[in-house]
Amino acid sequence: MTSSQRSRLAASWATALALALTLVSGPALAADPKDATLSREDQACLECHAKPGLRKTLANGETLPLYIAPQPFAESRHAREGCEGCHSQIDTATHGKPGNEQKLASKRSHAVESMETCRDCHQKTMKKYDDSVHWALVKTGSAKAPLCADCHNPHATKSTKEANAADDALCRQCHEKVTQAFTASVHGTDGENLECKDCHRTHDVKAATVGDHLRGQCLSCHKETAATHASWLPNAGRHLEAVSCAACHAPNATRRVDLRIHEARGEKAAEKVGVPQFVQFTSSASGKGGLDGRALWSLLQDLSRGNGDDSRTFVRGRLEVQTGVEAHSLAAKGKALKDCATCHRKGAAAFQSVTVSMIGADGRPLRQGASQGILNSVESIGSVAGFYAIGGTRIKLLDALLVMALAGGVLLPGAHLAMKVISARRRKAADQRTSDSD
Ligand code: HEC
Ligand code: HEC
Ligand code: HEC
Ligand code: HEC
Ligand code: HEC
Ligand code: HEC
Ligand code: HEC
Ligand code: HEC
Ligand code: HEC
Incomplete structure (x- = not known):
């Protein structure tokens, strides 16, 4: 009006x-x-x-x-x-x-x-709001997450058609840096002018790095993505899953590998038992330069035991950008990362920074830095077998181990480790089947 x-x-x-x-x-x-x-x-x-x-x-x-x-x-x-x-x-x-x-x-x-x-x-x-990360934050004590009245003055409520024009300003009051980055990005310029809600929605904003909902939003507008990427990128499907869009499309971003602890039934289930254990493990690890392969392995064992079922906790790796600002700094396609060697080379920068994460009580991930060698350590093979783009040597090592394990001639510290490699592969295959059928 x-x-x-x-x-x-x-x-x-x-x-x-x-x-x-x-x-x-x-x-x-x-x-x-x-x-x-x-x-x-x-x-x-x-x-x-x-x-x-x-x-x-x-x-x-x-x-x-x-x-x-x-x-x-x-x-x-x-x-x-x-x-x-x-x-x-x-x-x-x-x-x-x-x-x-x-x-x-x-x-x-x-x-x-x-x-x-x-x-x-x-x-x-x-109901939508009750489902949002903002409400989860309010419930867990955040003094800053928005209530209805932060966006709709109850004593001067305007029609939302008027409010619409100022949508991004509403988000901006609390997310200034992200909004600036977004405004300068390919989506904020050239008259495209996407709004925050085109990806995050308004009342049921979800935690950003949880699940696939944001990638789903990208694909709902960019429907040809799988096909166009497959024309130059081998195994494009696997890349689009294991590498976040921004990791290639935000040209100046710093990247990292995040190892997310999941449960077979979904991301959240480990929360009650898992969070205290995670905090305990990670706080003792942070004194020693981060979580190492052995600590990750015993954390996973512990979490699985907590569930009373050994097979339910596993790790999924993703190459992503390090900050929210970078996630919004998407550039035109000509600037996107195309050079295979940026990632597939020994010592590639992106694989030197590793975090281990798990969903916390407010629905956002808790993160812990991992020690530098974690992706290459023999001790973490059982845990991170689903993610191994880590330079030529890494893949060779894993393949060699797998061949040995399959042949039964296991030279590893304990047969259970090799079993874990195999079952992780099976699980990966099973996951792939389920995600293909969605
Ligand atoms: C972060 C800002 C923000 C918060 C918090 C927020 N709203 Fe909204 N609301 C908007 C915007 C912007 C619109 C315009 C429509 C849209 O963008 O979805 C809107 C639309 C509405 C509408 C119109 C119908 C609809 O659902 O689209 C109602 C009613 C409403 N809000 C009520 C609420 C209530 C109740 C709460 C608290 C639970 C709330 N809003 C929290 C920003 C917000
Ligand atoms: C649409 C619902 C709604 C209506 C209608 C409404 N209020 Fe409120 N009122 C609220 C909410 C919600 C708050 C708490 C706001 C906050 O601080 O977040 C509030 C807070 C207040 C406060 C405390 C001061 C403050 O800002 O927190 C006073 C006083 C008040 N209202 C008086 C009135 C009077 C007088 C009217 C009628 C002229 C009125 N309200 C109409 C929802 C409403
Ligand atoms: C006689 C003057 C007077 C009238 C009439 C009056 N208020 Fe108040 N109101 C006050 C005072 C004084 C306070 C602060 C009281 C206190 O410290 O608890 C207050 C506090 C409030 C608050 C703050 C929250 C709270 O409960 O303390 C709200 C909301 C409110 N009034 C709403 C209303 C509404 C709605 C009406 C009409 C139905 C109304 N007031 C009529 C004087 C008045
Ligand atoms: C007693 C019932 C009632 C309560 C309580 C109430 N509203 Fe409303 N609200 C309405 C009605 C009726 C409208 C007008 C509906 C319309 O315009 O289509 C409305 C309109 C709105 C709109 C504009 C929607 C649009 O599409 O233009 C917003 C935003 C809104 N309310 C937010 C709130 C918020 C936030 C609260 C709590 C602080 C609240 N309302 C409490 C009845 C209520
Ligand atoms: C009144 C302040 C406020 C408003 C308004 C607000 N937010 Fe938030 N939001 C927060 C706070 C506080 C957090 C907790 C994390 C943080 O500090 O960034 C958060 C978290 C988020 C997260 C999750 C971050 C993560 O780590 O996963 C997203 C996504 C988000 N907001 C998007 C939005 C969008 C989109 C809007 C506009 C519709 C909006 N916010 C409006 C305060 C706000
Ligand atoms: C084109 C889709 C898109 C739009 C539009 C968008 N975002 Fe995001 N947002 C994302 C993605 C993707 C992420 C990061 C997810 C990840 O790391 O995997 C993200 C993450 C976030 C986060 C969490 C940042 C952090 O520190 O982890 C916040 C807060 C946020 N967005 C707010 C906003 C606000 C405010 C706007 C509007 C100015 C906006 N977003 C517009 C896609 C979008
Ligand atoms: C491994 C890096 C990489 C990943 C991951 C990636 N892209 Fe791309 N993308 C590129 C490159 C490089 C181009 C430019 C291709 C060319 O035209 O030479 C491109 C092109 C595009 C284009 C332009 C049109 C087209 O399809 O050619 C869009 C839109 C796009 N990508 C969206 C996405 C989305 C959405 C995701 C996440 C689901 C994503 N990309 C993931 C590297 C990547
Ligand atoms: C609401 C629809 C919409 C959503 C959601 C969306 N985009 Fe876009 N995107 C566009 C439009 C429109 C353009 C500009 C026209 C074009 O090139 O297709 C664009 C442009 C781009 C470009 C530049 C393409 C080029 O040709 O240079 C990239 C890369 C891109 N988007 C990636 C993403 C990623 C990654 C996401 C999810 C985080 C996303 N988009 C979500 C609509 C969307
Ligand atoms: C942004 C970093 C990045 C870029 C650029 C990239 N890749 Fe990858 N690639 C990955 C990651 C991460 C995986 C891990 C997938 C896994 O562990 O399953 C992967 C997996 C692979 C795989 C194994 C797939 C499988 O089945 O497990 C091949 C083959 C591959 N990439 C080839 C390429 C080629 C060829 C290029 C250049 C055209 C390229 N990649 C560009 C990060 C990248």
Whole structure:
């Protein structure tokens, strides 16, 4: 709605309501300095709340301003719901009178509680939000993740058509650096002007590096990707799975290998048992230059045991960029990484930086740096066998080990290690089948 449409609508409301009010209560109220489009109940609230100085001090010492501007409220989408539409718990008989002060712990806790009222009328949107990483962050104590009111002022709610124009500004208030990188990228320039929600959506924003949803978004617009890449890239399907799009399309990015701990049934299941174990292992490893092959191996053993089923925890490797800014710095195709040797060469830079990660309680990955040699260590073969582009020597080593294992002539420290190599391969094949059939 344009502002002139809005004021026209407000004006017609004003006329209708002024008429109604004149009939009900005589002209005195309509001439009140407060907006005449408001119901009498709302005007009663605003007797006090339209006083600019009204505020209260909260238990933690913060000041909560209690001023509500009447005009924007009268013009908002919620004018018809009235104050009571959202503040139904207020008892008008006692509210605001001396001696009836409410104890409020902090602005944040008040805001989180107040948000529950949106549930009464916007169930669908709330359901999406309940599924988002932002809500998971709120639940686990983040003081910064957005609540409804951070994007929709409840006392001046605009139609979302108007809000739409400012979508990215809404995300930008908290994700400044990412937004800058995005604006300068191939998607933010040349009149393409994608918006954050084209990939992340608005209310059910998911953790960025969890699952395949973001790659799915890329492929939903770039439908030919598999075919065009296969024309020059052998085993393109495997590359598109093991290498993030940005790792090739953000030309100046620093890359790393992330080894994500999964469970056969999905990424999250290990959370309850797994997170404390992960934290324990990784904090003892961080003193020693990162998690090494042996530590990773025993962590996986431990996690599997915690599940009561030895086969359920495994690791999947992915070559990715290191920062969120880099993930958005996509350039035109001419600048994309095409040289095989950048990755397939002994000592390739991308494989020198390795993290081990696992999904934490807020839905985002917990990460731990791994020691430099982890991808090449014999001790980690059982754990990282599904990911071995690591230069010619690496592949030869693994293949040699596998041949030995298959022949039964195992020279490894323990036969279970070799078994793990084989079963990891089988699992990989099985995974591939399931993902092919989606
Ligand atoms: C659409 C729902 C909704 C309506 C309608 C609404 N409020 Fe609110 N109100 C809220 C929410 C949510 C908060 C908590 C905002 C926050 O701080 O995040 C709030 C907070 C407040 C506060 C505390 C100060 C603050 O900003 O946190 C006052 C005072 C208040 N409302 C008064 C009113 C009055 C008076 C009206 C009618 C003129 C009204 N509200 C209409 C949802 C609403
Ligand atoms: C007589 C003046 C007065 C009127 C009328 C009044 N308020 Fe208040 N309101 C206050 C005062 C004073 C406070 C701070 C009270 C406190 O410290 O607990 C307050 C606090 C609030 C708060 C902050 C949260 C809380 O519960 O402390 C909200 C929300 C609120 N009022 C909404 C309303 C609504 C909605 C109406 C109309 C139904 C209304 N008020 C009518 C004086 C008033
Ligand atoms: C990060 C900003 C942001 C947050 C947080 C947010 N919204 Fe929205 N909301 C928007 C934008 C932008 C739109 C416009 C439509 C779109 O982009 O999906 C919108 C649209 C809406 C709509 C219109 C219908 C629809 O679903 O598209 C409703 C209703 C709504 N939001 C309610 C809520 C409620 C309730 C919450 C809290 C659970 C909330 N919003 C949290 C930004 C936000
Ligand atoms: C008592 C019911 C009620 C409550 C509670 C309520 N809303 Fe609404 N809301 C409505 C109605 C009715 C509309 C107008 C619907 C329309 O315009 O299609 C609306 C419109 C909106 C819109 C604009 C949607 C659009 O498409 O233009 C947003 C955004 C919104 N509400 C957010 C919120 C938020 C955030 C809260 C909680 C602070 C909230 N609402 C609480 C009833 C409610
Ligand atoms: C009021 C602040 C705020 C707003 C508004 C906001 N976010 Fe966030 N968001 C956060 C915080 C805090 C986190 C936690 C991680 C961080 O600090 O980046 C987060 C996390 C995320 C994540 C997950 C990051 C990860 O590590 O996986 C994504 C994706 C995201 N936001 C996208 C968006 C999008 C898209 C919008 C606009 C629709 C938006 N955010 C609006 C505060 C906000
Ligand atoms: C073209 C799709 C796309 C668009 C549009 C997009 N993003 Fe992202 N975003 C991604 C991808 C892909 C990742 C990283 C996933 C990964 O590392 O695998 C990401 C990651 C993030 C993260 C997590 C960063 C971190 O530190 O890990 C945030 C926050 C985020 N995006 C916010 C935004 C905001 C804000 C906008 C709008 C300015 C936006 N995104 C637009 C695709 C997009
Ligand atoms: C191994 C590196 C690599 C990976 C991984 C990769 N790309 Fe590319 N991509 C390229 C190169 C190089 C080109 C340019 C090819 C040419 O035209 O010479 C390209 C071209 C493109 C183009 C331009 C049109 C076309 O298809 O030729 C799009 C769009 C694209 N890639 C999207 C993606 C998406 C989406 C992903 C992730 C699902 C992805 N790429 C993963 C290297 C990669
Ligand atoms: C909403 C649709 C949409 C989504 C989602 C999307 N893109 Fe794009 N992308 C475009 C458009 C439109 C262009 C510019 C026109 C073109 O070259 O196809 C573009 C351009 C590109 C280019 C440059 C192509 C060239 O010819 O130079 C690359 C690379 C690219 N996108 C990669 C990605 C990646 C990676 C993702 C996921 C993180 C993604 N895109 C998500 C619409 C989208
Ligand atoms: C951005 C880094 C990168 C680039 C560039 C790249 N690759 Fe790869 N490649 C990988 C990764 C990572 C894997 C690991 C897949 C795995 O472990 O299953 C891989 C796997 C392979 C495989 C083995 C596939 C399998 O079945 O396991 C071959 C063959 C291969 N790449 C050839 C190439 C060729 C030829 C090029 C150049 C045209 C190329 N790659 C460019 C990273 C890259």
